[in-house]
Amino acid sequence: MxxxxxxxTTPLAPSVLEAMQPYWSTHYMLPGQEHAHAHAVGEALEGARESIAAMAGCESFEIVFTSGGTEANNLAILGLLGAAEPGHVLVSQLEHESVLGPLSGLPRRDPRWTIETIPCAPSGIISPLKVEAMLRADTRLVCLQGANAIVGTIQPVREVADRCHNRGICVHCDATQMFGKVPVDVKHLRADTVAISGHKFYGPKGSGAIYVRRGLQLDPITFGEPREMGLRPGAENIPGCIGLGAAASLAERYxxxxxxxxxxxxxxxxxxxxxxxxxxxxxxxxxxxxxxxxxxxxxxxxxxxxxxxxxxxxxxxxxxxxxxxxxxxxxxxxxxxxxxxxxxxxxxxxxxxxxxxxxxxxxxxxxxxxx
Amino acid sequence: MxxxxxxxTTPLAPSVLEAMQPYWSTHYMLPGQEHAHAHAVGEALEGARESIAAMAGCESFEIVFTSGGTEANNLAILGLLGAAEPGHVLVSQLEHESVLGPLSGLPRRDPRWTIETIPCAPSGIISPLKVEAMLRADTRLVCLQGANAIVGTIQPVREVADRCHNRGICVHCDATQMFGKVPVDVKHLRADTVAISGHKFYGPKGSGAIYVRRGLQLDPITFGEPREMGLRPGAENIPGCIGLGAAASLAERYxxxxxxxxxxxxxxxxxxxxxxxxxxxxxxxxxxxxxxxxxxxxxxxxxxxxxxxxxxxxxxxxxxxxxxxxxxxxxxxxxxxxxxxxxxxxxxxxxxxxxxxxxxxxxxxxxxxxx
Known part of the structure; x- marks a missing residue:
C-alpha cells in the first residue's frame, strides 16, 4: 500500500507505542488511587500534559485531555457557549463537522442563537477584514480552523483573533490539522480555545486535548467525578494521554x-x-x-x-x-x-x-x- | 504490591493487549477510508461489537462505543432525557457520580425537571416496591446501578424495570461494576440502556459502550461526522474498541x-x-x-x-x-x-x-x- x-489518520509512531506500553498492564493504576504506584502514574500524566504544553507554547494547566479532536471541538464550543448569554456566532465555511455540528443545534434549543457562516475566498483563505465586518455587538464566538484538511490552506487566526479580542469576542481554533504539521504556538495564534487530535500526528486514536486560555470560563458537557480542571470527568485514559504527550514531543523535535x-x-x-x-x-x-x-x-x-x-x-x-x-x-x-x-x-x-x-x-x- | x-481499575489482560497491538501502527486506517485495508479495519470493529453483544446478550446494532463508562452514563441519560419532555426522574442513592452528575444539572437548565432520590435499605438493596411507590405520571426515567462498587450489592434491576415498563417508563442501568464480574444478560436485566466500562474488566482505559434497546430514541450529546448509529461522532478509537471486544470475549469465557x-x-x-x-x-x-x-x-x-x-x-x-x-x-x-x-x-x-x-x-x- x-x-x-x-x-x-496516521499510524502510531513506534516511539509513541513504546511510551504507552508500560501503562496498560504494569503501571495500570489511576492517579486518584491511594498508593505510591498510583502517584507515579499521576506524575507521568502531568509529564505528558507538560509535553503538550511545550509543543503548544502554553502552561500545562491550560491543557485539558479529551477522547479526541471531535470531543475537543465540542467541549470548547459548547463549553464556552454554555457559559455565555445566547447571541451570535460566526463560523468559517471551511470548518469540520465537529465544529459545525455543535453550533447547528444551538438555535433549535434556544432561538436567541444565530449562527452565521463566514464565506471563503477562492484562495482558500478567510479574510480577517471580512470577519471584522461581520462581527456584531452580540457576537459571542468566532470559529476559525488552523488549516484546512483538503486544500491545506493555513488561516490567519491571529489576525482574526486580534480583531475579535478588541471587541471582547472569543475565538475557537480547530487546529487538529495543524498540530504536528507546522509549528503551532497558541500564544501567537491568540485563539482562546484550540483543539488538538492525537491520531492526526502519529499519536493514539482516542486521544486529544484542548488548550483553554488561562482564566477562561468553560462549562463541562459531561459530568461525573471531577477531573481535568473540572472540565472532563471519567477515569483518565492514561496510555492515551501518555501517547499524546510522546507524539507532542516528537512533533516538537522533528x-x-x-x-x-x-x-x-x-x-x-x-x-x-x-x-x-x-x-x-x-x-x-x-x-x-x-x-x-x-x-x-x-x-x-x-x-x-x-x-x-x-x-x-x-x-x-x-x-x-x-x-x-x-x-x-x-x-x-x-x-x-x-x-x-x-x-x-x-x-x-x-x-x-x-x-x-x-x-x-x-x-x-x-x-x-x-x- | x-x-x-x-x-x-484493572490491568489490561495480556490477550487483550495482543488483540489491540496490530491496530496501532499496522492496521491504522479508519473504516470510512476508501481502501481495502480500511474496509478490513471496519470489519474488525464490527467483530468487536459482536463480541460485546454476545457477552451482553443483545444484537450488535444495540451496542454503541464510547470513550468509557462516564461517557456511557452521560450519553444514555442525557441522550434519553434530551429526547423527552421535562418531568420527573428517580435515581438510586447508590449511584456513581457519572449518573448523578448529568441528572443534577437538569433542573438548573429547565425547572420543570425534578430529580428524586430512591433511598436504600441497610441491606444495600434498593426495594422494587419502594421504587414503584415513588413512580409518578410524569416519571421519565429511573436510574439503578447493576452492582455497587463499594459494598458489592447486586440490585434487582429486572424487578424494577418490569414495574417501570408497565407504566411506559425507561430504566438506565449503570452496569460498569457488573460486566465481567458476573454474567449480565441485558435482555434479562430489561433495562433500556446499560453502561459498560472497559477498564473495569481487563479491557483498555478509554473504552466503553452503551447497550441501547432496539427502537429507543436517544439524542447525541456531541456532534460531528455521524458514527455509531448517529449517537457518537469522531474517528473511532479502533484499538480501544478491539480491546473492549477482546475483554468481552474473555469475560464471556471465564x-x-x-x-x-x-x-x-x-x-x-x-x-x-x-x-x-x-x-x-x-x-x-x-x-x-x-x-x-x-x-x-x-x-x-x-x-x-x-x-x-x-x-x-x-x-x-x-x-x-x-x-x-x-x-x-x-x-x-x-x-x-x-x-x-x-x-x-x-x-x-x-x-x-x-x-x-x-x-x-x-x-x-x-x-x-x-x-
Missing amino acids: IYLDFNR CVEANDQLAELRDHFVDHLSEQLPTPPLVLCEASPRLPNTVALELPGDARRIHDSARELALATAQAHSPPDEFTRSLRAIGRSDSQIGRTLRVSLGWTTSNEQVERAASLIAEAFDS | IYLDFNR CVEANDQLAELRDHFVDHLSEQLPTPPLVLCEASPRLPNTVALELPGDARRIHDSARELALATAQAHSPPDEFTRSLRAIGRSDSQIGRTLRVSLGWTTSNEQVERAASLIAEAFDS
Whole structure:
C-alpha cells in the first residue's frame, strides 16, 4: 500500500507505542488511587500534559485531555457557549463537522442563537477584514480552523483573533490539522480555545486535548467525578494521554525538519504527475500559505476511478454521500463546481512517505487516466 | 504490591493487549477510508461489537462505543432525557457520580425537571416496591446501578424495570461494576440502556459502550461526522474498541469459573483477617446478593492507617474530601455513620489475585491494628 492519506489518520509512531506500553498492564493504576504506584502514574500524566504544553507554547494547566479532536471541538464550543448569554456566532465555511455540528443545534434549543457562516475566498483563505465586518455587538464566538484538511490552506487566526479580542469576542481554533504539521504556538495564534487530535500526528486514536486560555470560563458537557480542571470527568485514559504527550514531543523535535522534506516530496509528486498527464493537473489554492504535506489536485477525469484501477493507493476523493462531507464542502467553499470536485483528489503525505512512493503514486494516477 | 482494588481499575489482560497491538501502527486506517485495508479495519470493529453483544446478550446494532463508562452514563441519560419532555426522574442513592452528575444539572437548565432520590435499605438493596411507590405520571426515567462498587450489592434491576415498563417508563442501568464480574444478560436485566466500562474488566482505559434497546430514541450529546448509529461522532478509537471486544470475549469465557474462585478467595481473606483481629470485622451487607470479588469491612480502628503501615497494599478507604465520594456516599446510603465509614475498607479481588496475596494482606491489615 502507498498511503497518501495522512490528513485522515496516521499510524502510531513506534516511539509513541513504546511510551504507552508500560501503562496498560504494569503501571495500570489511576492517579486518584491511594498508593505510591498510583502517584507515579499521576506524575507521568502531568509529564505528558507538560509535553503538550511545550509543543503548544502554553502552561500545562491550560491543557485539558479529551477522547479526541471531535470531543475537543465540542467541549470548547459548547463549553464556552454554555457559559455565555445566547447571541451570535460566526463560523468559517471551511470548518469540520465537529465544529459545525455543535453550533447547528444551538438555535433549535434556544432561538436567541444565530449562527452565521463566514464565506471563503477562492484562495482558500478567510479574510480577517471580512470577519471584522461581520462581527456584531452580540457576537459571542468566532470559529476559525488552523488549516484546512483538503486544500491545506493555513488561516490567519491571529489576525482574526486580534480583531475579535478588541471587541471582547472569543475565538475557537480547530487546529487538529495543524498540530504536528507546522509549528503551532497558541500564544501567537491568540485563539482562546484550540483543539488538538492525537491520531492526526502519529499519536493514539482516542486521544486529544484542548488548550483553554488561562482564566477562561468553560462549562463541562459531561459530568461525573471531577477531573481535568473540572472540565472532563471519567477515569483518565492514561496510555492515551501518555501517547499524546510522546507524539507532542516528537512533533516538537522533528516537525520543522520534516516539513522541508514533505514540501519537497509534495512538489516532486506534482511535477512527476504533471509530466505524465496530457493536461497538467490544477493545484488548488497554490498561491496561498499551505500545509507542506497537503495538495488538492484537479484532474482531467473522474478522480474516483483511481480507487478501482490503483488499488495499492490510499488517498482521498469526494464521497457521493449526503449531506456533503468535509471534502465536498471545502471545495465548494473555494468555488469549485460539483463536476470539478468529482475530478479532485487530495494527497496528504507523512513522515514515512518516500520519494519512490510519490513517484510510483504519480505513475499509477497517470495510468488510471490513460486507460 | 498486593493489588486489591480491582473495582477501581484493572490491568489490561495480556490477550487483550495482543488483540489491540496490530491496530496501532499496522492496521491504522479508519473504516470510512476508501481502501481495502480500511474496509478490513471496519470489519474488525464490527467483530468487536459482536463480541460485546454476545457477552451482553443483545444484537450488535444495540451496542454503541464510547470513550468509557462516564461517557456511557452521560450519553444514555442525557441522550434519553434530551429526547423527552421535562418531568420527573428517580435515581438510586447508590449511584456513581457519572449518573448523578448529568441528572443534577437538569433542573438548573429547565425547572420543570425534578430529580428524586430512591433511598436504600441497610441491606444495600434498593426495594422494587419502594421504587414503584415513588413512580409518578410524569416519571421519565429511573436510574439503578447493576452492582455497587463499594459494598458489592447486586440490585434487582429486572424487578424494577418490569414495574417501570408497565407504566411506559425507561430504566438506565449503570452496569460498569457488573460486566465481567458476573454474567449480565441485558435482555434479562430489561433495562433500556446499560453502561459498560472497559477498564473495569481487563479491557483498555478509554473504552466503553452503551447497550441501547432496539427502537429507543436517544439524542447525541456531541456532534460531528455521524458514527455509531448517529449517537457518537469522531474517528473511532479502533484499538480501544478491539480491546473492549477482546475483554468481552474473555469475560464471556471465564467469568463464571473465575467467580467461584473469587468468592472463595474473598471468604478466605475475611476468615483469615477475623482470626487475627481481637474483634472480628463487620462484613457489610453480608446477607445480600453481592459481587463475588468485593467485600466492605468495618474494622476496630481508622482504616486509613493501613495506607501508612502497609505500603505494599492497594485497597480503598474513605477519602476525606468534599463533596463526599462514592465510597462515603454508598456507606452513608446503607446507614453507616461517618465514624464507621472512617473504619471501613473495601477489598476488591481480581483474576490475578492469589491465595498467598489475600493471606498476606489479611496479616498486614491485622498488624496495622496491632500497632
